Amino acid sequence: MIVFENVGLRYDLGPEVLHDVSFVIEPHSFQFLTGPSGAGKSTLMRLMFMALRPTRGAARIFDQDVATITAYDIAATRRRIGMVFQDFRLLDHMTTYENVALPYRVQGKLESDYRADVVDLLQWVGLGKRLHAYPPVLSGGEKQRAAIARAVITKPEILLADEPSGNVDPDLAYRLLRLFVELNRSGTAVLIATHDLNLLQEVNARHMVLSEGRLTIYD
Amino acid sequence: MAPPPRQRSKTSGKAVPARGMLSRAMAWWSPLSGRRLTPIVPQESLAGRALIAVLAIMCFLSCLAVGAVSIVLDAAQGWQSEVAREITIQLRPRQGVDIEKDLGVISDIVRRTVGIERIRVLTRAENQRLLEPWLGQDIELSALPVPRLIVIETARSLKLDVEKLRQTVQQAVPGAALDDHRLWRQKLSAMTDAVVGLGVGVVILVLVATALSIVFATRGTMAANRDVFEVLQLVGADHRFIAREFQLRFLRFGLEGGLIGGVASLVAFSFAGIIVRSLSDDTGQAQIDLLFGSADLGWRGYLSVVGTVLIVTVLTAMTSRWSVIRHLSGKHRAS
Ligand SMILES: Nc1ncnc2c1ncn2[C@@H]1O[C@H](COP(=O)(O)OP(=O)(O)OP(=O)(O)O)[C@@H](O)[C@H]1O
Ligand SMILES: [Mg+2]
Numbered sequence: 001m002i003v004f005e006n007v008g009l010r011y012d013l014g015p016e017v018l019h020d021v022s023f024v025i026e027p028h029s030f031q032f033l034t035g036p037s038g039a040g041k042s043t044l045m046r047l048m049f050m051a052l053r054p055t056r057g058a059a060r061i062f063d064q065d066v067a068t069i070t071a072y073d074i075a076a077t078r079r080r081i082g083m084v085f086q087d088f089r090l091l092d093h094m095t096t097y098e099n100v101a102l103p104y105r106v107q108g109k110l111e112s113d114y115r116a117d118v119v120d121l122l123q124w125v126g127l128g129k130r131l132h133a134y135p136p137v138l139s140g141g142e143k144q145r146a147a148i149a150r151a152v153i154t155k156p157e158i159l160l161a162d163e164p165s166g167n168v169d170p171d172l173a174y175r176l177l178r179l180f181v182e183l184n185r186s187g188t189a190v191l192i193a194t195h196d197l198n199l200l201q202e203v204n205a206r207h208m209v210l211s212e213g214r215l216t217i218y219d
Numbered sequence: 220m221a222p223p224p225r226q227r228s229k230t231s232g233k234a235v236p237a238r239g240m241l242s243r244a245m246a247w248w249s250p251l252s253g254r255r256l257t258p259i260v261p262q263e264s265l266a267g268r269a270l271i272a273v274l275a276i277m278c279f280l281s282c283l284a285v286g287a288v289s290i291v292l293d294a295a296q297g298w299q300s301e302v303a304r305e306i307t308i309q310l311r312p313r314q315g316v317d318i319e320k321d322l323g324v325i326s327d328i329v330r331r332t333v334g335i336e337r338i339r340v341l342t343r344a345e346n347q348r349l350l351e352p353w354l355g356q357d358i359e360l361s362a363l364p365v366p367r368l369i370v371i372e373t374a375r376s377l378k379l380d381v382e383k384l385r386q387t388v389q390q391a392v393p394g395a396a397l398d399d400h401r402l403w404r405q406k407l408s409a410m411t412d413a414v415v416g417l418g419v420g421v422v423i424l425v426l427v428a429t430a431l432s433i434v435f436a437t438r439g440t441m442a443a444n445r446d447v448f449e450v451l452q453l454v455g456a457d458h459r460f461i462a463r464e465f466q467l468r469f470l471r472f473g474l475e476g477g478l479i480g481g482v483a484s485l486v487a488f489s490f491a492g493i494i495v496r497s498l499s500d501d502t503g504q505a506q507i508d509l510l511f512g513s514a515d516l517g518w519r520g521y522l523s524v525v526g527t528v529l530i531v532t533v534l535t536a537m538t539s540r541w542s543v544i545r546h547l548s549g550k551h552r553a554s
Binding site for chain 2 (some may be wrong): 051071074075077078079081083090091092093094095102103106111152199
């Protein structure tokens with residue numbers, strides 16, 4: 001569902017951050033993306049989310065060429081992808097509940113249709129008591145869980161999670177991993193960028209390792 | 220540990236029917252959900268306040284111009300219809316001909332003409348009364364060769380051939396002058412056109428200025444809500460959705476500003492009416508009425524004020540939508 005061929009990327013006129021990256025992400029697959037800080041993990045995620053355009057090489061996402069995709073199709077494709085950002089990207093003027101429900105709202109669904117789902121999910125990630133709290137008063141871990149909830153609420157076809165356990169304790173990290181595994185079991189392809197080695201050992205999955213902008217894959 | 224929730228129990232798989240804007244709007248106010256969802260574009264902003272003030276002022280000015288035009292039009296219509304339907308024939312006494320006989324001849328001609336509703340030959344006494352202001356009460360006019368007047372009221376429906384009547388009258392009685400007030404009417408209509416054109420020009424200028432300030436205000440709002448903008452794009456909102464959210468916000472600005480301006484202009488007009496009425500004594504009132512109608516807006520005036528408010532509101536929503544879409548298609552993708 002995502003195919004990269006010899007993709008290279010540089011930010012503006014800076015040095016090339018990714019070189020000749022090639023990989024395929026299959027439907028229903030589960031993989032980790034690891035590598036030292038600054039290796040380009042977030043950059044690769046942004047490319048897959050079409051927030052960046054490759055400076056060279058070819059990338060196809062859901063069978064669409066990112067070089068020619070229209071803004072309208074980008075929006076439509078993003079609705080099929082769940083993305084957890086390293087910096088969360090929550091809206092400060094909306095409650096946790098409303099932030100998590102945002103993807104549904106953008107799809108034009110009625111609140112009465114999704115309310116129960118959102119509340120269930122927030123309870124499961126341990127935010128049941130923080131439904132009506134605003135992001136600025138949430139702890140780092142709480143924001144992270146809200147961001148994850150927003151990414152998975154619509155059960156996307158693929159989940160891209162950038163450091164989803166960076167701000168939580170090991171117990172909660174394990175619990176969130178269970179959520180991803182369950183999601184994967186029900187059909188969602190999952191890609192988790194992390195340097196949490198404990199997390200890697202919990203699941204038997206493909207490892208994609210980025211180092212100095214080059215990608216190696218261990219099946 | 221609890222199993223992961225079965226999400227999307229209701230929504231999964233089902234094709235969602237396309238919902239109209241109305242039902243979507245209803246959903247946000249839905250009494251079922253207990254409370255309204257927070258608007259996606261934040262409500263409170265300094266730029267918003269400033270824009271409402273600008274819109275209120277612009278709408279006020281537009282309404283004043285539109286209202287003034289409407290008053291002038293009403294008044295002019297009054298004059299036009301009165302004056303236009305009146306024709307006077309002036310007869311000078313001729314040497315050796317009894318003027319009463321001439322009057323009779325002309326009356327007969329006029330009565331036989333198509334398109335006449337009423338004809339009245341002013342009597343000697345009426346004539347005298349008309350001249351009183353100039354000559355005084357005690358003058359004995361019967362000795363003087365005073366011209367006499369015939370006043371004709373034309374029919375509303377039938378078209379009178381004024382030129383033909385003029386010729387016939389002049390042939391029958393040399394020295395008879397027919398006056399259909401054409402010159403005066405032309406001047407009047409030119410003046411009305413000028414005032415109306417000026418008013419329309421002012422309204423157009425004000426609306427253009429309004430549109431421009433909305434463009435800048437939208438840009439300001441978008442800059443202030445950059446994060447909202449980006450997050451919306453990140454969760455897959457397309458241009459139409461984002462434009463609609465901004466448009467909704469601006470529709471409210473427009474409605475608020477427009478209503479304030481419209482109501483203010485109505486207040487201004489009623490004040491003007493009260494002042495005009497209280498300043499003038501009875502005779503003055505008659506003259507002012509003649510000039511300005513009754514300085515009253517009339518149903519057409521009220522209608523145009525309401526229309527102006529609506530135009531300002533719609534203009535606000537459409538301009539903001541347009542500038543959001545332009546902005547979005549200009550910057551193809553957000554990070
Ligand atoms: N917006 C940007 N403009 C310019 N350079 C950038 C930008 N974002 C990232 N970089 C650079 O690209 C390189 C890769 O950054 P990236 O954020 O992808 O690393 P990462 O693997 O996610 O690191 P971490 O594990 O710390 O999150 C870094 O050298 C970084 O300085
Ligand atoms: Mg990163």
